[in-house]
Amino acid sequence: MGLEQYRRTVSETKRASILKAGRENFLKNGFSRAAVADIAREADVSTATLYKHFSSKDELFAAVVHDAYGNIGGEFPDFADYNDIDIREMFLKMAHNYLRVQFDQGGNALLRIVIAEVPTTPKIALDTYETIVRRRFAGLKVVFDHLIERKLMRPHDTEMGVSFISGMIKEAFIWPALFDADAKLPENTDVIIHEAIDLYLARYGV
Template identity: 50%
Template sequence: MGLASYRRSISESKRASILKAARENFLADGYSRAAMAEIAKGADVSTATLYKHFSSKEELFAAVVHATYTDTKSLMAMDIRNMPAAEVLKQLGDAYVYQQFDGQMNELLRVVIAEVPSSPHLAREVYEKSVLRRYREVKDIIEALVARGDLKPHDTDESVLCLAGMVKEFVVWPALFAQNFKKPDDVDEKIGVCIGAFLKIYQA
């Protein structure tokens, strides 16, 4: 490994440590109470090193959300060419549930919501980097199902919101309003109900 590669590896390692410590700190203390010095301490880096990677707490929090999303969005990168529409939708639902619970997106969203009055720009950035981005990915898949004739031609912006809205009733809204809400044991059945209702409307 050359010197440049070594330095890049060290920098990436420090960045990962900072994101991990920041995630733990934000989830434990919330955005407002989280302290950059404590995050640096948890990451075993100097405060100067932390600010070298992230110029502000707002930038750091947005990076934590983005990293969480990046870690789980690959679940939606599926080859649907020979997959029945119902199975495609099931995998989308599974990916959504995984991200919200195993990826702790519900907990991060709760932190964001608490900061909307004081940090609207932060909330908007998180919304664009997680919610809107995921909608666009799902829309691409829905449009592919329309193109191959599995679904009727329709307004895909509307259908994505319809599908997401049904799923959220089971796995997002209850979690946002209950501190210790766990993934339901019958989550597969609930997702199946959502998919069935969606296909009744849009299946060709």
């Protein structure tokens, strides 16, 4: 390994440690009470090193949120890889991927922090909405447009359609979790998802 590669590896390792410590601290203390010095100490780096990677606490929190959500849009299928599409199975997989991010990767907990900080850090809230919520919405709309193009669903206003089916999922799972930190996915999760899919396809399926 060359010197430059070694330095890059060390830098990436430190950044990952800062993100991990930041995530744990934000989830424990919220945004306002989280202290950069504490995060640096927990990441085993100096405060100066932390600021080399993230210029402010706002920037660090935004990076933590984005890191938790990973590659937004990655839960959607690449239609180039699909010859035969089972729409119900595809919808079920997308719903499970979405719920995994929200429940298993801390998405709900981070959103609670974002919402709580809207009055004091509106830029973070807006950035979260635009880069996560709207980006996912746009990705799902692309999926629906492809399905219509391939005559696997009836033509319809896909923007309204995305709001329709995602609204059912959010109403059943996400809203309760945003108001209850201990909320878990119910045992009949698949039943609820299938009900939402059935309602949607009853209106727009072929």
